[in-house]
Amino acid sequence: MAQSSPSPPPSPAESHPSPLVEPVSLALESSKENQQPESLGLGLPPHSEGGKSTPSLMALHQPTTPLGIQELVAMSPELDTYAITKKVKEVLTDNNLGQRLFGESILGLTQGSVSDLLSRPKPWHKLSLKGREPFVRMQLWLNDPHNVDKLRDMKKMEKKAYLKRRYGLLSTGSDSDSPSTRSECVSPALASLDMCPYSQVKKPRVVLGAEEKEALRKAYLLEPYPSQNTIEMLASQLNLKTNTVINWFHNYRSRMRREVLMEGLPDNDTDAEHHSYSPSVTRSPQSDGEERRLQQPSGHIHSSRPLSANAALPHVKQEAIDREDEGEEGREGYMRQSRVQCFSMAVQFPQLKSEHEDSIAGCREPLLDSGKSPVDPVSFKASSEPCRSSLEVSLNSPSAASSPGLMMSVSPVPSSSAPISPSLPNPPSTSTNHSLDPNPLPPFQSPKLNRSTQRRNEKMANLNNIIHRLERAANREETLEWEF
């Protein structure tokens, strides 16, 4: 915090992420001095509420507003999170203002969170109320004509405070606003010297090695939702705590899900092509919602009842479209298409199976190349879910050739979880046996789109490979040994 006692955040009652990061009262406060009502609104899109001020916005114009940010969020019309983050980044960059300052002063978030938000904003409709809060704050801030000035002032004050602290002009205990203060205190060096009270509570951060991550990714490909048993085995094989493995799976699912949400964004400067989530290096084409809906109702997509292709695909398409979120036609349409395409490819799999009974070795390679192109985690649940409870995974490190030393023995249940329908109508611009072809599409798109498509297809191929293997195992009741 730049100020030792910034004015209280708009909603004192609600949770602030950290005592260290208390936002100033942002635009709410600014309304006291700049009574420019139209500039303080949330930037209502024309379609929302007829473009008129909502009660929340009206309240914003009153300095004594009793409304907290949560109320504002609850009453806020849909905001374009991408546009907001884009604009915020622009303003911050143009004015040489850092994410940390902005986050702590305006959003009440730490730098890492701000970075995350700015580079990977979720669509508004995918956000919880709490998740929308920062975007409302950003919008309010953007609408404040003096936003930059205020932030600059804070920057100056923060610098002053820092210098004072640094040169002992201020008692060290008097302000805890700067993260640097704390980080100094908890630096490993100090911690190890027991010079800091925090050292007694702070655990050293676990840093997973590349091999461990790789192994976890591969395990994830097999079981995105591993059983306790699997987790424990993974943990012991990798010499990690079970909690670490659990956390890793949580985080990975969550982050992959978010990557999926980013898929098909319009070409703002957070172009989906350019900020892929590193753990996966690539992204997945399906969303969480899709994942769930595909495994839902009467079961899974892997119905044991043979479905006619012609019946299945339109149904799936319709379902995907029906449940797809309203609005954002461009993005969503794009995502929709890829999801449907991916799904339809997945359902085609049984057909492929017969064509590639002996292709396990061949299939393995793309799977193992997960650093390059892991399968869509999100969609994977849909595909793997039926097998989930039936996958017995055992790890035998010594026998594995690759470095993490992991081997899984997969013993799926018999065919109740098995395959779906055979041939489906081919999605446009894909070939009939594309699922094992890493680059099935002709380069008919722009280089950027083409790369994206290729990547997506690789992922689809991987997904199908996995499904293929699971299906085979299920059908043959055989045990597959999956090498890591």
Place this chain on the structure above:
DNA sequence: TTGGAGTCAATATC
């Protein structure tokens, strides 16, 4: 109890 969402904060990278 489990999983998703959101976040912190240490660390890595630019």
Place this chain on the structure above:
DNA sequence: GATATTGACTCCAA
């Protein structure tokens, strides 16, 4: 030094 990544954590809902 600023930003990105990521393991860990809290909260909440099912």
